Amino acid sequence: MTEPAVLGRLAGLLVVGVILQTAVISQVTVFGAPIDLFPLVVATVGLLLGSLGGAAFGFAAGLFLDVALLQAVGVTSLVYTVVGYGAGRLLELRDPSHGLAPMAVGAAATLAATVGFAMLTFMLGVDAPVSLLLVRQILVTVVVNTLLALPVYALVRRILHPLLPEDPRRRRRRASTTRLSPLSRA
């Protein structure tokens, strides 16, 4: 696979993801909080591609969302850049291969994204009180995204799968198979 193929798939993921998020997913609410899967998507891309890919995808996704939703351009891109970069750094430093790692990363990414977005919004002068409702919405979003982290991770990994020679799960499976195979001893 070539670099343009990676970019093509990422761009497709980005466009379809933003359209689905804004047109459909955001309209589904759980306990009064709209579902926001984009922190999960950004964190998953970072977890699969590394810090550079994560930061770039996060920036692009945030920019696209800001433009599509007519928000202050730069806020979401700044937050998602940090989220994507952080998830990518986790891959580079720890290389998490545990099956539940995406859940932990998804929860952390969602918490960072929601809190970061709220803080930036307040710093930019949005006249809204820091209420218990906001805290509840953040917590609900984190819980929902934690539960959805594994399916989202599986979906994004499936989309980017052919482009990921360093997929930790595949690498782990390969290493374990190699050790157990009688052929490897010969």
Place this chain on the structure above:
Amino acid sequence: MYDRTVRRRRLTLAGFVALSLILLTVWFGESAGGVLHSLQRGALAVLAPVQEGANRAIAPVRDAFGWAGDTLDAKSERDKLARRNRALEEQVTRQQFQLSEFAQLKALEQVNAANDLERFRPVRAKVIGQSPSLFYSEIILDRGSSEGIEEDQPVTGAGGLVGRVTNVVGNAATVTLITDEEFAAPARTTRGGVAGTIRPEAGTPGDLVFEFADKTEEVEEGDRVVSSGSGSVRFPSYFPAGIPIGKVSRIEDGAGELDREIHVRPAADITNLQYVTVLTSVPEAALTATADPAAGATP
């Protein structure tokens, strides 16, 4: 090589962060017709139809999720409304209780005023205890000797005579009701002035019998019965004349005049007393005087 990678990574992060901040600054700095605002409007024009199509296509799925969410919300709303309903029911119960107390107090005042009982220095007391017996023969009041209450003082309730004080302590008193088996009081009917003794009907709580009447044939159903003062030597009266006791509810004919049994329904609702009045200052003269048959007491 490693340094170059690290530098490249950090540079990329710094670049994207800087770019985001620049975009933010430009967006806030420019007018509504600026580049970024125009770009947003253009993107909206392009994306809107796509979003609409996606919205329509996935509407059933979204509705299914929405239904699930609405169900959860509805359950939460139901629980909230149930709590509110319980609170309102408690409030209504409290208000109904207060209303019933008010009605009793009003009736009590009416009885006192209509029968000129104010002159006996009435002390209003709340019923704080009642015999659990089916016969309701005793009640406990929240006022005692500190309020001037003494034994044998008459007690009236909403409607009429209730009983007399039988035990007193500093801050409480017990009242033996007119339905107690040992109760007896001289009485007379307001129509015709037939004199007799009022006693409880054995084994029938809430029912009184008008006994030893001199002219039973003159008594009719619906006649009002009031206390008559000590007209009888056999039963010394504790009650001044003129306090409503009840109304003749039925008359059972026997073989002769003496076998006629006149039943009286108490004017006061003995089973539901919340407030009563103790007549704390009844002069001896009022206890020995007889009721004027012509006076129409108000039960």
